[in-house]
Amino acid sequence: MDTSTHQPVQQSVAERLDPHTATTPLGDWVRELCDAPDGGNLLSMTINVIIIIIAICAFSSLTAMVLVWMERKLAGRFQRRLGPTRTGPFGLLQTAADGLKLFLKEGFRPNASDPFTYYLAPLLPLTGAFMVLAVIPFGPSMWIADPELGLIFISAIAGLGVLALLIGSWGSNNKYSLMGGLRAGAQAISYEVSLILCFLLIVLASGETNLLNIVEGQQGNFWNWWIIKLPGAGFIAFIFFIITSTAELNRTPFDTTEAESELTGGFHTEYSGIAFSMFFLAEYVHMFIAAAIGATLFLGGYNAPFEFLPDGWWWLMAKSYAIIFLYIWFRWTFPRLRIDQLMALEWKFLLPLSLINLVFAGILIAMGWIL
C-alpha cells in the first residue's frame, strides 16, 4: 500500500487558540508584569498556567461538593424523602458544613497500621484526579494541557486511583480493608480493559488520541456526535462506557469494594477525619471526570447540539451532569452484584462483546457507512 496517501492529522496543536498565550485581560496583565508583551516568556507562561490550574481545580472541587449535595438530594427523592434541607437554601451548604466538621476531627491512625502507606494513600486519588482533569477540554481555549496522546495519558493516570486503594487497604492492617482493597484491585483492572476498548472505538472512528481534536471532529449538529454518527456501534460503546466507568468508580451496583453490609466500608474502614474525606472528595471528582470524558468522547464535548447555538463549557457541564444523573440513578435503583457475577459480567460478556463491537465499527468505517 502507498503510505503517502495517509493524510496528516487534522490540525496542529500549536495553531489553536492556546489558553497559556491567549489574549485575555488577566493573561495580558501577567505578561506585562513579566516584561513579555508579545507571546510571553517562561515566567509569564508559568504564572498563567498556575492561574488556569487553580481555576479549574477549584472549580472541579466545588463541582464535587455540589455532586455530594446532589447525590443526597436525589437519594432522598428516590426514597420519597426530602434530603438535606436545613443548612443554607435547599440544604446547599450541607456539604461545606460536613467538610468543615471533618477538617476539625482528630487526626487518628491505629497503632497497628503502617504510617507511610497509611498517609500516602489518601493523597494519590486527588493527585490522579487533578492530573486527568488537565487534559479535558472544557471549552475551545479552556484546558490545562493538550498532549497529542491525551487518551493514552488518561488511561495511564486513571490507574493511580486503584493504586491508592490498594496501598491504603494494605497499610491499614485490617482484614476488612485488605479484602476491600483486593476486590477493588481485581475489579478495576478487569474493567479497565473494556473501558480502554471503548476509548479505542473513538480513536478508531476519529483517528485521533488528542481530546481537543476529537471534540473538534464532532462539530456541527448533534448527529455528528460519535454516539449517533457511528450507527449502532457508537451507542453500544456508550452503554459499555457507562457500565465500565460505574465499575471503575466503585459505585453501586459494582461497589463490592465498599460493601458496607459485609466489609464495614472496605478499604476506608480505618480512615477517619480528613483522610476519609479526601477519599470521599476524590471519589466525586472522579465521578465528574468520568462523566466529562464520556461527554467528550461520545456526546460532542463542549459542542452545542445544533449549529446555530453557541458552543461553550456550559454544554459540557450539561452533558456531564446528565451522565452523573445516570450514575446516581443506578446507585439508588440496583442491588449490589456478587463478586463472581461482577467478574463474569466483565470477562464473559463485556470483553468479548467490546472486541466484536470494535470489529463492527471497523467494518462500518472501512465501508464508509458513517452518518
Place this chain on the structure above:
Amino acid sequence: MFFDFVPLIAAVSDVTSATQNKTLETAMDTTGPIISENVHHFLPLTILVCLALLVPVSMLLISWFAGKYARVNRDLSDQSKEKHEPFECGIQTAATVGQADERFSVKFYIIGMLFLVFDLEVAFLYPFVIRFKYAEGWDLLWVLLAFLVLLEAGYLYLFRKGALDWEKEV
C-alpha cells in the same frame, strides 16, 4: 496485501514521535526539536503534578493542626488499647481480630495475569486504530482481524479451561 505491515510501522512512528507526517527514520533522528516543542504541553503538567501533590498534603497538615488546637473539645488523651484496635466486630476471637498480613485467595493473581495479557492486547491495538481511518478500505481491517483471531483463540482456550470462572476450584 494481506500481511502488508507498512501502515503499522507508519502508525507506530506516529505514536512514538507524536509528530505528523514523518517517516520512521526522520522521527527517530529529531529528538531535540521534539522536546522543545513539547515543553509547551508538559510544563503545565509538571506544575500540575506539584500542585496536585501540594494540595492534599496541605489539607492533611491543616487538619492535623486544626484537629489539635482549634477544637472545642481538646481532650485527645484517649490513646487506649481499644481505640487502636482494628475496626472489626469487637469480638475478641482469633478468627477476626489481628494482623491482616495473611495469605489471600489465588483468584486475585489469576485476574492479575489475565489483565496483563488483555491490557497488552489493547495497548497493541492503539497503533492500528489511530491509522485505521486513513487506510484504504479493508487493508487495515484484515490486519486487525488476524490479530484478534489469534488472541481470541487464546481467550476461548481460557474460557474452556475455566480460568474466567470465579467460583471454580483452582
